Amino acid sequence: MEKTILEKVKEAEAMFSDYEITGNELARVQKLREKLENQKVTVSVIGQFKRGKSALVNGILEDEVLPVGIVPVTAVVTTVEYGPKSASVHFNNGVVKEVAFEEISAYVNEQENQDNRLNVTKVAIKTPSQFLESGLTFVDTPGVGSMHENNTEEAYAFVKESDAVIFTLSVDSPINQIEIDFLKNAKEYAAKFYFAVNKIDAIAEDDLQSYLDYCRKFISELMEVDEIMMFPVSAKMNIGIDDLKNTILEDLKAESSRILEESTKLKLHDIVISALSQITFYRNALQMTGVEFDKKFAEIQSFFGQLHDETAMLPAALKANAAVCEAHSNDVKNRLTAKVKELFGIDYHYEIERVSDNSLKKDQQDDIVAQVDEICDSLNKTLNTVFMHREENTYVVARRINNLNRLVRKLVQMRDEK
Ligand SMILES: Nc1nc2c(ncn2[C@@H]2O[C@H](COP(=O)(O)OP(=O)(O)OP(=O)(O)O)[C@@H](O)[C@H]2O)c(=O)[nH]1
Ligand SMILES: [Mg+2]
Structure with a gap:
């Protein structure tokens, strides 16, 4: 029997939760499931x-x-x-x-x-x-x-x-x-x-x-x-407003489940395509030669250092300005996203958390440096988790690549299903 769309969404959710690199897609698919379950x-x-x-x-x-x-x-x-x-x-x-x-x-x-x-x-x-x-x-x-x-x-x-x-x-x-x-x-x-x-x-x-x-x-x-x-x-x-309004209400009464299912199908398709590109890049990164990978890892580490230095050198007046700091930390996140994309081909998703208007007081002037370091640290941790398996023996890496290949096949099948 053909799977229901809810089953497909749950299947995708399980797949994405197995990989750090599909965190973005996992969040999107969870939202889809909730909407479907609540018929919203x-x-x-x-x-x-x-x-x-x-x-x-x-x-x-x-x-x-x-x-x-x-x-x-x-x-x-x-x-x-x-x-x-x-x-x-x-x-x-x-x-x-x-x-x-x-x-x-x-x-x-x-x-x-x-x-x-x-x-x-x-x-x-x-x-x-x-x-x-x-x-x-x-x-x-x-x-x-x-x-x-x-x-x-x-x-x-x-x-x-x-x-x-x-x-x-x-x-x-x-x-x-x-x-x-x-x-x-x-x-x-x-x-x-x-x-x-x-x-x-x-x-x-x-x-x-x-x-x-x-x-x-x-x-x-x-x-x-x-x-x-x-x-x-x-x-x-x-x-003509009543006519439009009543048609929509009648349609929703008669077929809101069908509309939701149909729209979920379309959205799932989009998410699967984006997961596929993430996984493909990830697999490529895992298959990189040691020399190539080490070079890229060193490059991002030096980029972290560069961001730290740039931030530390900001004039005190700017560091004390909440709006400037907000803009700066966002700038750092955007530049890191671009760097990860450039080096590893992967979309690294940041939850953009901003400093709230009044939380950065004058006496916390140096906080922006700590904040930038924290942003870099957390990305570093994620990259380490993502690529941890490279450090393990070739058998483990080969098995992981095999799993990824299987996942890609499943995603391709999902993408091509009508
Ligand atoms: N003659 C006429 N003007 C209309 C009608 N509906 C809207 N307008 C006018 O069209 C202009 C734009 O209306 P809005 O509702 O702001 O248009 P909008 O599409 O929301 O515009 P954005 O938010 O900028 O994308 C306003 O000057 C309205 O008064 C209408 O039924 N007839
Ligand atoms: Mg408008």
Whole structure:
């Protein structure tokens, strides 16, 4: 009998937990399992900047929770779930701050939080909207394609977490290459697509019909399906919103398990591909000649020394500045990631923990040096664990390579399964 997707996810989880090098994939697959077990569906609104995504989210929620504007606005992912009204801002140093609804814009809005200089990872809102009652997570994302590249990156990253998407187009512009590329990418991760054609209040009925015909034909071909679900709407004038909203709710009621399974399958495929590349590089590193390997290991050790010296030589005024230290330790992590990639071909994943705004006091000036040393130490330990088996006898190494070969075969099989 064919395995269920949950069984496949668990199988991958067991495989990845056997190897230090697939820690990243393990974390991703665990998240997938939890979502599947809790039947938690994520519906996100995605599209090019200024198509009216945030206005549409407000329309669907029947509440003006999100900022909307003529200039690029959304700079941060905003998740919305059912509950008594509340909002919390999650920063990438791990701090979570409760804020009032009126303050949301200060964190989400590109014009106020430029290039996300506040380092917000997401804003999580709760509100008692009927649309959210079934327990879904509704998400407004930054738009792709504006000059604010950070927003495009955020949007691309969040698509990977979406199960269903409302792809938002607008009648004031024919579908363009930026949207095509984004849609093609979204197709690799999300299982269900709703196409909202927004701003229909802005054009005449005849023009609207031609626009809809054109879009329907073009997108069906792109999505390789006979029919797409398209909803002409006006978020501004509240036209067509109920139809879109009710269709999504009915679909989720009828087939949320199928949507989740389908989207999990797509996401698992992506994770398996990334695990395969990690394992392949790892195997290559294990098979390196002793001389080559020792050279690389020595190079990374000297890089650790270089980072230590650079940090120690920072002027005292900079060491006392929390923001500078935060930036410096992140810089160190990014440079180490690049170095590991360059030397061993492996993606080394850092949990970016940042110094919180007020934890670095003036009297702890030298902490940044200790911090950098700690970052290097922990990478050194991991590398030692990862490559420990090289130090053992050839029989052990050969057996490990054999195991890796078997794992690669299993992963390839998983990747190629439909
Ligand atoms: N005429 C008309 N304008 C709309 C409609 N929906 C949104 N707008 C306007 O379009 C502009 C962009 O709306 P937003 O909701 O901020 O668009 P967005 O896609 O979230 O933009 P980013 O967050 O920057 O990606 C605003 O000026 C809105 O008032 C609509 O249905 N009709
Ligand atoms: Mg927006």
